[in-house]
Amino acid sequence: MERAGDILRKLKAGASIAPEEVARAAWPRAVGKRLAERTRPVGYENGRLIVEVEDPVWLQHLSTMASHILPRLQEIAGRENVRAIEFRPGIPRREPHRAGAAQSAARDEADAIADPILRRLYIISRSKSA
Secondary structure, three states: OOOHHHHHHHHHOOOOOOHHHHHHHHHHHHHHHHOOOEEEEEEOOEEEEEEEEEOHHHHHHHHHHHHHHHHHHHHHOOOOOOOOOEEEHHHHOOOOOOOOOOHHHHHHHOOOOOOHHHHHHHHHHHHHOO
């Protein structure tokens, strides 16, 4: 099986592909869908892929798995492109559920109505039914 980096180089017909691009493209394939949804490659420095992790629990878990992930990533992207992985805490993607979420969702429905008159009528009727 050919490595992703080799295939990309052939497709670009001699054009130079940055090692960072190869490493970022290989990340989801190397870790799988479940981990790729909770992580995001955010940088690349001297052969080290920097990956943001959505929460501290996953950060700790992935840090312990780095010795298993790195060989897989190197197999796909090439050893010369990725020599290390650094995991960093990222901003959580999911917001906490708030009590006013139902009201804001109703406001969002009204915002989807393009006609200003119909939108206003909808808001008035919704407030009367509440």
